[in-house]
Amino acid sequence: MFHNPTDGFSIEHYDLPEVEPRGALVKVGMASICGTDLHIWHGSRKPPLPIIPGHEAMGVVARLGSALRTDAAGAPLREGDRVTWSYIWTCGACYFCTILHEPASCVNRMAYGVGVGCADPPHLNGGFSEYIYLRPGTSIFRIPDSLTDAVVVPTNCALVTMIHVTESAGVRPGQSVVVQGCGPLGLYGSTVARERGADQVIALDTSEARLEVARKFGVDRALNVSGLSDDDVVAKIRELTDGRGADVVIEATGVAEVLRVGLRLPREGGTYATIGPIYQGAVVPLDCFNLIFRRIRLLGVARNDAGHLRSAINFLVRTRSKYPYEQVVGATFPLERIVDGLRLVDERKVMRAAIVP
Ligand SMILES: [Zn+2]
Ligand SMILES: [Zn+2]
Helix, strand or coil: CEEECCCEECCCCCCCCCCCCCCEEEEEEEEECCHHHHHHHHCCCCCCCCECCCCEEEEEEEEECCCCCECCCCCECCCCCEEEECCEECCCCCHHHHCCCCHHHCCCCEECCCCCCCCCCCCCCCCCCCEEEECCCCCEEECCCCCCHHHHCCHHHHHHHHHHHHHHHCCCCCCEEEEECCCHHHHHHHHHHHHCCCCEEEEEECCHHHHHHHCCCCCCEEEECCCCCHHHHHHHHHHHCCCCCEEEEEECCCCCCHHHHHCCCEEEEEEEEECCCCCCCCCCCCCHHHHHHCCCEEEECCCCCHHHHHHHHHHHHHHCCCCCHHHCEEEEECHHHHHHHHHHHHCCCCCEEEECC
């Protein structure tokens, strides 16, 4: 349980909850540390406290509700099955869910490990825990046997976000795509853009080690932008795109300041999509002249739905032999050593660290 940035974490014990007919109790197999968890730890993201963080997770069904027979895709679901789930729960009953069919805007939405604390029953609402209780209405998916725990664990946040953002940005065959950042999001974004048919995928980062990894994830050009001025970066991207600029640029750094140069990288009429700087105070000045007269489509993308998660799992199955997904989770820690895991990710010594409770 995380109390607050000053008091940190403690191990607490709760009784396992009664499982409702359409709920499920899952024994967590692995839960990886996402940038959001770092923000919660540092206090730049303020969830309800105390909280059991951890939303990027998978596990084994320990108890299945009596009325739950299939997963969200209709496949048979049984106790003992490995599963992952959409960490955003939506109500299915509000105006946005029913009339607009826009669950991302659901007024009652809840996010495991991010948007709900652990003070009230059923308490077990996060992935950094031995068990998590998935309430009725959660979109649960059985994990195919061909995917290991470590390969699948970043799927329900990192990979699903990139499935969502490339869809929203309309990445399609023939395009040039720039990905800012070669962390897990950037790597997945590169593979998804590549598999959607992009002609050219260009990745930017300041770490040579990360750029080296990116070359194995479908990236044609991995550029070290360390020490380059904004003008240099713009010139380089223009040079690689026949003077036009990229069709689509995806920010996957988590650093708001990169929008300054990022918004100069799309071609006229191109798209800029941002997903990373998800903390309060991520404010950057915006060059409206550039935005308007170069007709840049600016997108903020968040809150994936169950369809995106299903696509993400199937994407992994289809492409698992083409890209070294097993390199994403670089270290595992028991629950008691969660702070060591957070530190390692914070210092960018691994792409992802995962908790094995
Ligand atoms: Zn996340
Ligand atoms: Zn709703």
